[in-house]
Amino acid sequence: MKRLFTFKGGVHPPYFKELTSGQPLGRASLPKKVVIPLSQHTGKPAKPIVQTGDKVKTGQLIGESDGFISLPVHSSLSGEVIDIKPWPHPLGHALPSVIIESDGRDEWVSDLIVHEDYFRLSPEELREIVKNAGIAGLGGAAFPTHVKLTPPENCEIDTVILNGCECEPYLTCDHKLMLEYSREILEGLRIIMQVVDADLGIIGVEANKTDAISLLENELRREPGIQLAVLKVKYPQGAEKHLIDAVLNRRVPPGKLPLDVGVVVDNVGTALAIRQAVKRGIPLIERVVTITGSGIKQPQNLWARLGTLFTDLVSHCGGLLGNPEKIIAGGPMMGIAQYTLDVPLIKGTSGILILSEAETFSEGDCIRCSKCIDVCPVNLMPTVIAQHVKQKDWEVVRKYSPYDCMECGACAYVCPAKIPLVQYIKWGKEEAREK
Amino acid sequence: MEEVISQRLIVSVSPHIRAKEDVRAIMFDVVFALSPALAASIIFFGWRALLVISVSIFSSIASEFFWQRLWGKKVTVGDLSSVVTGMLLAFVLPPSSPLWMVAIGAFVAIILGKQIFGGLGYNPFNPALVARAVLLASWPVYMTTWTRPFDGVTTASPLGIVKMELDQRLPSYLEMFLGNRAGCLGEISVLALLIGALYLLYRKQITWHIPLSYIGTVGLVCFLFERDPLFNIMAGGLILGAFFMATDMVTSPLTRKGKLVFGVGCGLLTVLIRFTGGFPEGVCYSILIMNMLTPIIDKMTEPKVFGS
Numbered sequence: 065m066k067r068l069f070t071f072k073g074g075v076h077p078p079y080f081k082e083l084t085s086g087q088p089l090g091r092a093s094l095p096k097k098v099v100i101p102l103s104q105h106t107g108k109p110a111k112p113i114v115q116t117g118d119k120v121k122t123g124q125l126i127g128e129s130d131g132f133i134s135l136p137v138h139s140s141l142s143g144e145v146i147d148i149k150p151w152p153h154p155l156g157h158a159l160p161s162v163i164i165e166s167d168g169r170d171e172w173v174s175d176l177i178v179h180e181d182y183f184r185l186s187p188e189e190l191r192e193i194v195k196n197a198g199i200a201g202l203g204g205a206a207f208p209t210h211v212k213l214t215p216p217e218n219c220e221i222d223t224v225i226l227n228g229c230e231c232e233p234y235l236t237c238d239h240k241l242m243l244e245y246s247r248e249i250l251e252g253l254r255i256i257m258q259v260v261d262a263d264l265g266i267i268g269v270e271a272n273k274t275d276a277i278s279l280l281e282n283e284l285r286r287e288p289g290i291q292l293a294v295l296k297v298k299y300p301q302g303a304e305k306h307l308i309d310a311v312l313n314r315r316v317p318p319g320k321l322p323l324d325v326g327v328v329v330d331n332v333g334t335a336l337a338i339r340q341a342v343k344r345g346i347p348l349i350e351r352v353v354t355i356t357g358s359g360i361k362q363p364q365n366l367w368a369r370l371g372t373l374f375t376d377l378v379s380h381c382g383g384l385l386g387n388p389e390k391i392i393a394g395g396p397m398m399g400i401a402q403y404t405l406d407v408p409l410i411k412g413t414s415g416i417l418i419l420s421e422a423e424t425f426s427e428g429d430c431i432r433c434s435k436c437i438d439v440c441p442v443n444l445m446p447t448v449i450a451q452h453v454k455q456k457d458w459e460v461v462r463k464y465s466p467y468d469c470m471e472c473g474a475c476a477y478v479c480p481a482k483i484p485l486v487q488y489i490k491w492g493k494e495e496a497r498e499k
Numbered sequence: 500m501e502e503v504i505s506q507r508l509i510v511s512v513s514p515h516i517r518a519k520e521d522v523r524a525i526m527f528d529v530v531f532a533l534s535p536a537l538a539a540s541i542i543f544f545g546w547r548a549l550l551v552i553s554v555s556i557f558s559s560i561a562s563e564f565f566w567q568r569l570w571g572k573k574v575t576v577g578d579l580s581s582v583v584t585g586m587l588l589a590f591v592l593p594p595s596s597p598l599w600m601v602a603i604g605a606f607v608a609i610i611l612g613k614q615i616f617g618g619l620g621y622n623p624f625n626p627a628l629v630a631r632a633v634l635l636a637s638w639p640v641y642m643t644t645w646t647r648p649f650d651g652v653t654t655a656s657p658l659g660i661v662k663m664e665l666d667q668r669l670p671s672y673l674e675m676f677l678g679n680r681a682g683c684l685g686e687i688s689v690l691a692l693l694i695g696a697l698y699l700l701y702r703k704q705i706t707w708h709i710p711l712s713y714i715g716t717v718g719l720v721c722f723l724f725e726r727d728p729l730f731n732i733m734a735g736g737l738i739l740g741a742f743f744m745a746t747d748m749v750t751s752p753l754t755r756k757g758k759l760v761f762g763v764g765c766g767l768l769t770v771l772i773r774f775t776g777g778f779p780e781g782v783c784y785s786i787l788i789m790n791m792l793t794p795i796i797d798k799m800t801e802p803k804v805f806g807s
Contacts, residue, residue, distance in 0.1 A: 429617075434748065441805065445754075476517070480522050
């Protein structure tokens with residue numbers, strides 16, 4: 065067995081992927097209503113260009129991007145705009161959203177521009193297509209993809225890495241995509257390589273997805289210049305900087321981007337979305353989401369239109385199993401706990417995790433076991449930061465680099481005293497910034 | 500929809516799952532790892548060993564319980580840390596220790612060693628070693644009266660024989676490895692201690708950094724100054740100290756680099772005390788002194804952020 069790629073630190077939570085990995089990839093029924101937030105990405109929200117009462121078609125632009133680090137949003141249904149107002153958002157606050165009632169016909173816009181021969185297009189043209197399709201990183205952070213594909217002048221990109229690690233427990237949507245759309249994903253990778261003029265493409269997959277690995281190995285025999293990197297099963301193996309470190313042995317300095325070490329990293333789902341946008345002209349109006357957990361009757365992966373309310377997706381999966389104690393948008397390590405199922409599916413929602421039992425913990429005293437330090441993939445001292453946060457000593461907090469924390473949660477996961485370390489570090493980041 | 504809203508959903512910051520291991524589980528691992536040495540002490544010193552250990556554990560738990568009750572604090576004896584302290588204290592006492600002294604030692608360990616600083620996690624010194632130091636200063640005769648395994652005849656400890664240049668037979672390497680020699684209850688059997696140490700390493704409750712740098716330093720210095728390294732490693736409390744005392748999470752450095760510094764420091768101080776000090780053994784004081792330096796070692800060995 066050859067050595068698997070990996071990084072230093074990390075944890076091994078239970079994965080629970082078998083809940084959904086064996087189920088076929090389904091398609092959610094069209095909802096009667098979608099709620100499309102104008103902000104589904106990192107950066108400035110889109111500006112709405114429709115009004116209440118407007119008729120819209122599937123794929124129609126309804127919000128324009130506002131600046132470089134911003135994205136447009138599109139209607140994911142045909143029907144009528146019934147309201148534009150703040151609506152509960154998976155990230156926590158109510159945010160301005162376009163609410164569209166379906167006419168049940170799912171009529172698409174007629175002017176989709178198809179580019180079968182994408183290799184004739186210039187990087188600028190391709191970037192424009194990616195931006196206009198509203199594509200954000202589908203792994204969770206939802207950073208606008210065209211920005212990632214725009215290296216600064218002096219920056220040479222030699223490698224594009226597709227992230228198919230999917231290290232979050234429970235989630236299997238990327239795994240499913242790699243199984244069912246491997247060719248399209250590889251085509252997406254080719255397009256990205258063309259945009260940034262990189263010679264090498266790598267797909268990083270965690271070793272537990274054996275079927276996807278053998279499928280990709282087969283496909284890659286016909287794809288010179290693209291390699292498969294099998295990574296050790298460890299959380300957070302899919303963290304961008306740690307994937308680069310594992311695969312290429314290059315370390316992105318604190319505060320810098322993968323671009324600074326000549327690399328672009330995109331999620332496999334994002335590569336598929338790019339391919340669909342370029343070759344078929346389809347904007348980002350749907351994604352695959354893992355609906356799973358102990359509190360759902362039929363856990364599975366579904367293609368679902370953006371803006372579909374969680375409650376509709378739950379109904380499609382047979383409904384709730386008992387009374388859930390926790391509902392999470394995303395995975396259990398980095399996902400966001402919800403207070404309602406009335407939030408919409410957005411570009412960055414990789415999972416809906418419904419837990420019928422959620423443990424709560426009372427915080428104990430740190431016994432200095434140093435496990436949080438050993439597992440921190442960024443080499444921080446989480447317990448030391450937390451200790452200074454508790455003392456509200458913000459000057460000192462700042463010295464311990466809380467801003468390099470990516471909030472992966474490995475420290476809090478492993479802490480035997482059950483100290484909510486991520487919570488303290490988030491608090492520290494806020495307070496240390498204000499002064 | 501109503502069915503969800505009508506009840507309470509837990510909304511908290513990620514991560515939403517936690518490892519099963521808690522403080523109690525860690526302490527249980529340590530107790531488990533100390534049990535071979537406990538068995539060895541009974542084999543070599545008889546049932547009195549068990550009596551001393553039981554009194555020590557019971558007094559530790561009782562001291563913690565009543566202290567926390569007295570001050571209206573949450574009673575935390577369930578975390579088993581006082582059991583660990585009680586065991587370790589008994590392990591660094593002579594087999595013939597009077598039981599009242601053991602009980603006083605346990606009280607000192609729990610109250611002066613730990614609770615007055617705020618309880619588990621806040622104590623700067625290893626509680627069991629604080630108690631040993633206090634007992635050694637208070638009742639030096641009891642604390643330096645050694646007995647031979649099996650027959651209980653009074654004798655000198657191996658390190659004492661060397662220190663005082665006594666005309667007595669030193670135990671062989673094999674005897675020291677198995678534990679057939681005079682010494683503190685828990686320190687005698689290298690074999691039993693190593694079995695427990697391997698378990699702790701396997702369970703990742705300790706790392707190799709402190710024990711290896713500690714024992715390695717002692718061995719190296721002995722080699723350089725032409726003293727028998729193997730004898731010095733096995734004859735006193737080094738194996739017990741290096742694997743079970745110096746590795747105490749609360750009182751040793753946080754980072755791996757810091758742990759190496761800590762281990763080397765313990766090793767240098769141990770040989771310094773053994774070869775030039777007034778006592779034949781130096782493990783207890785060297786660890787206590789290095790405990791004092793832990794905050795500054797932590798400060799000097801902060802890890803570099805990924806990529807910098």
